[in-house]
Amino acid sequence: MKKVTLFSTNEEVLRKVLKEENAIDWSTYFLIGGFDISYAPLLREVSAERDVNSRGYTLVRLLYLPDITCLLMPEVDSELQSRISSLNLSHVELVNTTWKFGGNEQGHRNIKNLISNFPSCCISDNQGQPVSWIMMYDYCALGILYTLPEHRGKGYAKVLVSIMTKNLHAEGYPVYCFIEEDNTVSYTLFKNMGFIEDASYRAACFHTFTMEQLTGDQLKIAEIELRRYLPRSHQVYGFLVIRNRLKSDPVDVLVDKWPKFNVIVCRPQYKQEFDFFKDTLLFTNDETTLKEMINNASVIDWSKYLCIVLTACVQGTSLPHMEIVKAVASEKKVPITKLAVCHMMILEDVSNLPFIDCSGISLSSLNETHLNLVNQTWKFAKNQEATGMIHNMIANFPSCCVLDAEGKPVSWILTYASCAVGMLYTLPEHRGKGYAKVLISTMAKRLKARGYPVYCFIEEENKVSYQLFKSMGFSEDPSHRETWFGLNYF
Structure with missing residues (x-):
């Protein structure tokens, strides 16, 4: 699946770019992720003109950390610290099968790419197997935060968000995430960690159908x-x-x-x-x-x-x-x-x-x-x-x-x-x-x-x-x- 990102301050210019033959290959399956929902009518208009089926996914909130000093930093003892590391390729199948959008070959490829090339963080059990993890998407957003059910309630998610946020900030990356509107648990977690949102802004995902x-x-x-x-x-x-x-x-x-x-x-x-x-x-x-x-x-x-x-x-x-x-x-x-x-x-x-x-x-x-x-x-x-x-x-x-x-x-x-x-x-x-x-x-x-x-x-x-x-x-x-x-x- 090809991913496309876009930003524009002028809808007419965006319309012109989308209609350019060499801007987007509308004959293939692709996804436009995290775009301003106000662009949705334009995207549907252009896709309809090209006789391409399209579908809008669930709306998402954009949360970001305005300053590292706003971040809640939970305490991490030495025993827990010893079990914190990055994900590796041996963990691809575990992450893929637990990811709500994974469980298939496409998901396996996506997870493998993310683990191979972008920052990640996980907490392992005493046998060295990950029980909680967080990753970074290829557009720099935090995501795929997950804890195995039997290890929930231990504060692992807060620890992982805190560590990944500090690491990304130290590398000069923006720190933000997308959270689906109906995911109130994750929304509350990130808000409590110091993330804020622009309540007037909603993002969405748009993909062509193939x-x-x-x-x-x-x-x-x-x-x-x-x-x-x-x-x-x-x-x-x-x-x-x-x-x-x-x-x-x-x-x-x-x-x-x-x-x-x-x-x-x-x-x-x-x-x-x-x-x-x-x-x-x-x-x-x-x-x-x-x-x-x-x-x-x-x-x-x-x-x-x-x-x-x-x-x-x-x-x-x-x-x-x-x-x-x-x-x-x-x-x-x-x-x-x-x-x-x-x-x-x-x-x-x-x-x-x-x-x-x-x-x-x-x-x-x-x-x-x-x-x-x-x-x-x-x-x-x-x-x-x-x-x-x-x-x-x-x-x-x-x-x-x-x-x-x-x-x-x-x-x-x-x-x-x-x-x-x-x-x-x-x-x-x-x-x-x-x-x-x-x-x-x-x-x-x-x-x-x-x-x-x-x-x-x-x-x-x-x-x-x-x-x-x-x-x-x-x-x-x-x-x-x-x-x-x-x-x-x-």
């Missing part, structure tokens, strides 16, 4: 993280399971931040303007961040056709993120069409499958010579529009089919890019022979053996398939449906 594209091991970590949110995350989780193990068409996987993301978007790469059968998958646990992310033109191109999969309540009341997508579409005057509403049915355990006699049935996998057959019989296919998606499924994902005496498929089932099984179909002249149950049972066992989730989507009006999968041991969460929406769909 995203990170996941690759390699990041995709595997995201898969593990999404498992915590099943069944709501089934589509994206299933997609990553497939993506991390098999070849498939290229898809960009974007998150709002890493590794503790709130929004993840699986965005297919479109080869033609109306690529109807490539779904954009979304999962979020933070609606505010979702709105910021999908508003960003670099994440979602609202000018083109797009199919988005969302979750809705059965009763018809949409979940918050569904309303957000609709609201953004409305703001951008993009037509939105409901394409399908489906049950999501899950097989939790293969032991729930009933016994199916497969004797005398010839089973195989589909191959590329079967592409036209599957395309012609799939209800959503129009001409050759679906052949790209079906080819990807046959070539890269698990499939199963029943062959007749001549070795031709008469019944089949495939796996979508989201790992859901589907396109179950039996030629009319071969129905009533139990082929569908054989295929469901066989595919479920194969997927489970590979560690894949076993689930499917069934349209609300498809009662036959719904009853079939229920009889095969699949169950559903009755509180929601998966809904497919087309944007710019004509």
Whole structure:
């Protein structure tokens, strides 16, 4: 993350500087820290002109020490003095995990930089492990003051503030800090230590919104993280399971931040303007961040056709993120069409499958010579529009089919890019022979053996398939449906 600081006595001059191409790179993620809140409207104005999403963080108070003689200096005995030192690189992880804005890779890099290059002070226990510490940010402000809970109430914070203040003052540095408005404990501590504030001044943090594209091991970590949110995350989780193990068409996987993301978007790469059968998958646990992310033109191109999969309540009341997508579409005057509403049915355990006699049935996998057959019989296919998606499924994902005496498929089932099984179909002249149950049972066992989730989507009006999968041991969460929406769909 890039940090930017600014100061100005003339708003018009500041506006001109912010609009200069070489002043700020608005295409990258950066943070403007501790700026006068009166500049906020101007920053939002310029970022909006550049189609960059921005967000104001919590307001902070600026406290400073006007004179070293104002500093409260607590007594420090020789035993405590012997346990006072500077932080070193072996302490990075401890500081990062306890910092309210840390706990991630970015935080680790920030803390490492601060410890390596700027003054710090800590109090260690008898084993030499830090139990309380204070640091200096790269803009010279005191911060990251923290004491482990079991060592609080011993006056360590006052000692550290006093020592760091004297050290900085001796080096000719300004002595000040930013404290969030709701942090009354720290505010009172610094006030009691002799720091003062200008009550008419408030600072804030402003940052542009961006995203990170996941690759390699990041995709595997995201898969593990999404498992915590099943069944709501089934589509994206299933997609990553497939993506991390098999070849498939290229898809960009974007998150709002890493590794503790709130929004993840699986965005297919479109080869033609109306690529109807490539779904954009979304999962979020933070609606505010979702709105910021999908508003960003670099994440979602609202000018083109797009199919988005969302979750809705059965009763018809949409979940918050569904309303957000609709609201953004409305703001951008993009037509939105409901394409399908489906049950999501899950097989939790293969032991729930009933016994199916497969004797005398010839089973195989589909191959590329079967592409036209599957395309012609799939209800959503129009001409050759679906052949790209079906080819990807046959070539890269698990499939199963029943062959007749001549070795031709008469019944089949495939796996979508989201790992859901589907396109179950039996030629009319071969129905009533139990082929569908054989295929469901066989595919479920194969997927489970590979560690894949076993689930499917069934349209609300498809009662036959719904009853079939229920009889095969699949169950559903009755509180929601998966809904497919087309944007710019004509």
